Amino acid sequence: MLSTSQIRTAIGEQVVPCTDQSDLFFEPDTSDRFGEKPAAREMRERSARTLCLSCPARDLCLELALREKPAAGIWAGFSSEEITDYLREAA
Numbered sequence: 324m325l326s327t328s329q330i331r332t333a334i335g336e337q338v339v340p341c342t343d344q345s346d347l348f349f350e351p352d353t354s355d356r357f358g359e360k361p362a363a364r365e366m367r368e369r370s371a372r373t374l375c376l377s378c379p380a381r382d383l384c385l386e387l388a389l390r391e392k393p394a395a396g397i398w399a400g401f402s403s404e405e406i407t408d409y410l411r412e413a414a
């Protein structure tokens with residue numbers, strides 16, 4: 324079983340589609356009073372999830388997300404909320 328740091332290293336050794344695309348994988352700054360509109364969020368997240376489907380590190384990324392419980396973003400094709408819900412139901 325890989326340690327969390329070994330997982331991070333293994334992911335870092337792959338060419339992953341999310342590199343330099345944090346604007347797709349994470350919600351933009353919503354500190355203004357309007358925030359990200361639902362339709363824009365859906366389109367952004369759909370694009371991110373599609374990129375994850377072809378990622379060579381997807382299994383490792385999912386394992387990392389399940390361990391780290393991210394507060395935001397798309398990980399291995401799942402939103403942080405979906406990962407949180409899964410972990411809650413599995414507990």
Ligand code: SF4
Pocket residue numbers: 334339340341342348374375376378379380381384385397398399400
């Ligand atoms: S599976 Fe993970 S590492 Fe791969 S593109 Fe998606 S978020 Fe990035």
